[in-house]
Amino acid sequence: MAGNVTILVIGRNGQLARELAALSWPGGVNAVFLGRHDICLANTLAARRQIAALAPSAIINTAAFSRVDAAETAIDACWELNARLPAHLAGLADSLGVPLLHVSTDYVFDGAAQEPYGESATTNPLSTYGLAKEAGDRAVLAATGRVLVVRSAWLFGWHGDNVLTRILARCHQLSGAALRMVDDQIGSPTPAAALAGLLQALAFELIGGHRSLPRLLHFAGQPRTSWHGFATAVLDTWSRAGHFAARPALAAIPSSAYPTAARRPAFSVLDCRTATALGFPPPDWRDALDRLARGWTERRAA
Ligand SMILES: NC(=O)C1=CN([C@@H]2O[C@H](COP(=O)(O)OP(=O)(O)OC[C@H]3O[C@@H](n4cnc5c(N)ncnc54)[C@H](OP(=O)(O)O)[C@@H]3O)[C@@H](O)[C@H]2O)C=CC1
Numbered sequence: 001m002a003g004n005v006t007i008l009v010i011g012r013n014g015q016l017a018r019e020l021a022a023l024s025w026p027g028g029v030n031a032v033f034l035g036r037h038d039i040c041l042a043n044t045l046a047a048r049r050q051i052a053a054l055a056p057s058a059i060i061n062t063a064a065f066s067r068v069d070a071a072e073t074a075i076d077a078c079w080e081l082n083a084r085l086p087a088h089l090a091g092l093a094d095s096l097g098v099p100l101l102h103v104s105t106d107y108v109f110d111g112a113a114q115e116p117y118g119e120s121a122t123t124n125p126l127s128t129y130g131l132a133k134e135a136g137d138r139a140v141l142a143a144t145g146r147v148l149v150v151r152s153a154w155l156f157g158w159h160g161d162n163v164l165t166r167i168l169a170r171c172h173q174l175s176g177a178a179l180r181m182v183d184d185q186i187g188s189p190t191p192a193a194a195l196a197g198l199l200q201a202l203a204f205e206l207i208g209g210h211r212s213l214p215r216l217l218h219f220a221g222q223p224r225t226s227w228h229g230f231a232t233a234v235l236d237t238w239s240r241a242g243h244f245a246a247r248p249a250l251a252a253i254p255s256s257a258y259p260t261a262a263r264r265p266a267f268s269v270l271d272c273r274t275a276t277a278l279g280f281p282p283p284d285w286r287d288a289l290d291r292l293a294r295g296w297t298e299r300r301a302a
């Protein structure tokens with residue numbers, strides 16, 4: 001990348017923001033991360049001045065209210081972060097003449113489909129989180145500037161509270177009982193590091209402007225599986241890596257046996273053919289699990 005370039009990432013300590021920070025950034029590229037204590041996004045005027053002063057060449061928005069069940073009661077906070085903030089950022093990026101990359105979710109779909117959801121599939125969220133994210137997507141896509149909404153799913157990795165860390169935490173609380181995981185929700189687990197790599201590559205492409213990109217892109221891991229299928233792979237991989245003295249037992253249960261505040265789609269596999277055609281094929285999440293298992297104890301202790 002020629003010259004000095006600043007890529008502004010909204011978010012600092014979140015799962016995806018930390019994966020973006022861990023990437024290797026080419027010389028001349030300055031990645032700046034602004035978390036909730038670094039910028040007051042609700043103060044639109046001050047936020048605009050602060051962002052303009054950084055003169056970014058692209059903005060990547062990773063900020064979100066991502067606690068799906070908590071969103072059912074924290075409705076205002078969820079809408080503020082997932083719907084109003086992206087709308088505001090899209091307007092701001094447009095006024096600065098820079099591209100905005102925004103991240104969205106498979107939970108914008110209702111799960112009634114039999115085939116993977118492509119970018120043109122109809123959305124119909126079942127939860128407050130999904131509804132607010134869908135509104136955010138629509139606002140960003142309606143903006144006049146250069147925007148790219150990347151929908152992904154079931155992120156996991158080193159950092160924060162994610163589906164992998166939740167499963168491992170549960171394993172330590174079982175005291176001999178089986179880990180119960182629903183097997184009637186099917187989706188696309190995605191290594192957060194792979195999504196971070198994609199966002200970096202897309203940011204460079206948008207800045208370079210050498211080829212036209214879609215405004216909405218699906219990117220998720222493969223193969224499809226259930227939460228129970230994912231947990232099985234986690235336990236297998238962690239056992240092989242020697243992390244368990246005894247492999248915890250695992251039981252498949254229906255969603256009805258695991259009541260949650262938010263409804264989740266029964267099927268939310270994303271069709272990633274557009275991303276593949278652009279040179280970004282879906283990562284195999286089983287390979288990522290292997291890599292994570294090998295370095296887990298050292299990295300999590302660090
Ligand atoms: N997790 C998943 O499985 C999936 C996530 N996504 C989407 O990916 C994106 C990143 O998710 P992920 O990294 O997992 O989410 P996290 O919950 O790990 O991170 C959320 C980010 O939002 C920021 N944030 C939270 N509250 C505020 C606030 N009040 N003001 C400003 N910033 C705030 C946090 O800031 P700070 O850095 O200060 O903590 C943090 O960086 C989101 O858009 C999410 O919807 C899509 C599919 C799956």
Ligand SMILES: Cc1cn([C@H]2C[C@H](O)[C@@H](COP(=O)(O)OP(=O)(O)O[C@H]3O[C@@H](C)C(=O)[C@@H](O)[C@H]3O)O2)c(=O)[nH]c1=O
Binds near residue numbers: 069106107153260264
């Ligand atoms: C922790 C746990 C969950 N479950 C069930 C509950 C639920 O139906 C399903 C998923 O649970 P979780 O709450 O861990 O995952 P959830 O927060 O729904 O994950 C989602 O997060 C948001 C941010 C996204 O955008 C989605 O792509 C997706 O990754 O698994 C079990 O059956 N057993 C368990 O031990």
